[in-house]
Amino acid sequence: YAQVIERMPPAERARHEPRLQQATVVLIRYLISDQLRYINIAKDWFTISRLAEIRAHKIGAGRIGGKAAGMLLAASILERNLTEEECTCIATPESYYVGSGELYTFMSVNDLIHWNNQKYKSEEEMRAEYPQILKDFESGEFPADTLEKLETMLQDLGRKPIIVRSSSLLEDNFGTSFAGKYESIFLPNQGNLRENLKALTRAIARVYASTLNPSALLYRRARGLQD
Numbered sequence: 001y002a003q004v005i006e007r008m009p010p011a012e013r014a015r016h017e018p019r020l021q022q023a024t025v026v027l028i029r030y031l032i033s034d035q036l037r038y039i040n041i042a043k044d045w046f047t048i049s050r051l052a053e054i055r056a057h058k059i060g061a062g063r064i065g066g067k068a069a070g071m072l073l074a075a076s077i078l079e080r081n082l083t084e085e086e087c088t089c090i091a092t093p094e095s096y097y098v099g100s101g102e103l104y105t106f107m108s109v110n111d112l113i114h115w116n117n118q119k120y121k122s123e124e125e126m127r128a129e130y131p132q133i134l135k136d137f138e139s140g141e142f143p144a145d146t147l148e149k150l151e152t153m154l155q156d157l158g159r160k161p162i163i164v165r166s167s168s169l170l171e172d173n174f175g176t177s178f179a180g181k182y183e184s185i186f187l188p189n190q191g192n193l194r195e196n197l198k199a200l201t202r203a204i205a206r207v208y209a210s211t212l213n214p215s216a217l218l219y220r221r222a223r224g225l226q227d
Helices: 002-006 010-015 017-031 036-042 048-056 066-081 101-109 113-120 123-138 144-157 193-212 214-222
Strands: 162-165 184-187
Touching: 002 017, 002 048, 010 017, 017 036, 017 048, 036 066, 048 066, 101 113, 101 193, 113 123, 113 193, 113 214, 123 193, 123 214, 144 193, 162 193, 184 193, 193 214
Parallel strands: none
Antiparallel strands: 162 184
């Protein structure tokens, strides 16, 4: 219904503007962020059409995380302020987003929840145990419905290289960038579908493991974000 309002002539749309704003904020909270500082800016720049596009590219439950949130907001601001000619000079990478809730699901189904207490251990223990964490995460399996969506994504993308990047809920936040704390993994994506899917899931699992990287945990501890 919000998309119908958005397409109305300006005079008619004005009567429905409160409902449109409400829908925009609800979708931002559901898809992207519940932080008021972000919402107060984003609600003036995201269209319902853009939010629908984000939803269509999201895989699984949860929000899309800070890095993606910042990139999408910046792109929306640019698109609304640049001329049509200037817009042709800027391209936003084709992106898909694994919802933040999928990390918890992955850890639950693979019996990895016990690693969540790493943040309370000493630095020496964190560093000694991280290789085992990496090994455990990389040997984990993804739920069938997630695999199906990732496979569909690969089919849609074709034989294009992929970068699997972190986008945690704390990342690229106000005052906490987490720059370089989590992994980014380049995938050639040039094998057959089965090979590409295996490489993709291993890369996602490795990025998941990097949330328990000692550098990331100590960064959170130093900024009062441990809990």
